[in-house]
Amino acid sequence: MNDRGARGASPTINDVARLAGVSKKTVSRVINRSPLLNDATRERIEAVIAELGYVPNRQARSLALRRNFVLGLIYDNPNAQMVLNFQQGVLDTIKDTEFALVIHPVDRRSPTLFEDIRRFVEQQRHYGVMILPPLSEDDQFADLFRELGCNYVRMGSAELDEPAHLVQSNDRQAVREAIDYLVAQGHRRIGLIAGPSGFRSAHERRQGWIDSLVAHGLPHDETMVAEGNYTFETGQSAGEALLGRGEPFTAIFASNDVMAAGAIHAAHHRGLDVPKDISIVGFDDTVIAATIWPPLTTVRWPIRTMAQSAARKLIHPETAGKEQALFPAELILRASTEPPETER
Amino acid sequence: MNDRGARGASPTINDVARLAGVSKKTVSRVINRSPLLNDATRERIEAVIAELGYVPNRQARSLALRRNFVLGLIYDNPNAQMVLNFQQGVLDTIKDTEFALVIHPVDRRSPTLFEDIRRFVEQQRHYGVMILPPLSEDDQFADLFRELGCNYVRMGSAELDEPAHLVQSNDRQAVREAIDYLVAQGHRRIGLIAGPSGFRSAHERRQGWIDSLVAHGLPHDETMVAEGNYTFETGQSAGEALLGRGEPFTAIFASNDVMAAGAIHAAHHRGLDVPKDISIVGFDDTVIAATIWPPLTTVRWPIRTMAQSAARKLIHPETAGKEQALFPAELILRASTEPPETER
DNA sequence: TTGTAAGCGTTATCAA
């Protein structure tokens, strides 16, 4: 019936069945590692599979099983290294499985954003999707996934959802520890370059800064804060603003690495030496942190580990609730911080 | 027959056909925009589709059409921004089509690399795959794709393949122009931090450096070259090496941005000011270039445009040979270069 | 332990 020639079509389960002299169901059992199978039969079929170079057809399998072994990744993130690390982590988990990763970068300013995402999920019929901040912070997308019957995991810096649908970093605690470290070094006046107010992570990081200052009885008010939107340029202008305000700071915490890099520029521009005249701390530990001068003290986020976990939660929904949901960050010390002059 | 209830299963072509009182083939014609269709019928069916929220099943479609509307992207690249830009470019092209992008980062040092890629292509049965440098420079992968009957496009810095299977940058010419610029500014002794010898791009960039120096009758020999492997650390040590050698350079060209950043560190380390004492030029125009201090003069590669074209070549193989294959780079001037002291 | 028949949701063929 199926008379494949040398026309390049790849062998199917029927070819294997015919050559091995068994039914296709039996071949199917081999593919799916069914336990009830005569060893001799299995070996014979495996030999034919190897000889033919047979690879089961994913589309057909998906159709018959009524599920698609594809994970989706949705993001709109200015931080390339973060996104790539996340992709890498997902791949770590799905390596040697039949899963594939389909990516879907979007533009969060697009008026059709919501419909874009809906179409993506409807069309691909993923096994599950992962969504990165800041999009992940918006409940309407989670609602959408639920409405479409699509499993999902959100990455975020707060308890956005149940553990089965969340991989969370503790930004607030991590920043608090970073500021604690500056205080321990003798810093007393520590400025904040905050992230954009729409971002949950920006809020959490600001809270961490406040937590530490309050705990140490140090001042914190709006004059010590300048807001940026996670880009280099806004970090620079926020830095300029802070450095131009009244009583000088001995340290500045920037809510991400790129803004910290901008703040360093601003300091240089004013003839200040980092860290001699002012210490600067970032957040993310992107490649920039180790690349700029001076190398940046920053908070490292275990993104890849979080991504591995996110993928596992989607692949094994039955145990997803029991997997870790909180992933602590750690402070990476580099040359952009040192005790203030008064302490040296 | 198909008695879908509220159990969450999505509507199929049969549901649409039944409700519209037509055969499923007719519905199929609507989906596929067949021209031979009564307008009234079409409208009636479209109404039912909208009402039901029917979305055709990709797996079933793929199976029936015997092709998978998925593009694959294979890479092992240390440059996150480059990879993300490429992904973005591909998405630009496949947006509003039925295509999806599946990514496959690999480890080029893995002993199973070749088999990994073979498995990926065999299992996914892509419409076509794109492969990024340095992997794209290796003919054995192109041979593999051909053997597997999988269309492909290679991204590279040299004429690696026919136009239908290539998006090429002119690294050699671009570097030549960058060095020409330095010479025009008055530089006469220009060092090179070369890329790793296994990389075609490294070779091309080195040739561009030679081309320019030869054209201007300036010296170029092995003592003016230090090799790195495209990482920050090796850029730094290559920079140290050059700066420690005999007659001082007034400019250095580094074969990528991260190595240029490393060279700037090395210069700072020796108490040299960039660009006053030494000019430094990079390649890539990654985010780092605008972020480091001083901002880096560098060669910008039109990666996103190349990616858009690569995806188009895969989607329209019939016209792929006629699409542009060469994408010129441009020199971006920033603060890391200025005329040497003797010219000021 | 293995096979038969039916079905997954779509498209192609060919006839009406």
Added chain:
DNA sequence: TTGATAACGCTTACAA
């Protein structure tokens, strides 16, 4: 311009 029927390559139920 439409429809009946048979694929596409696999899995599940059920039977043997």
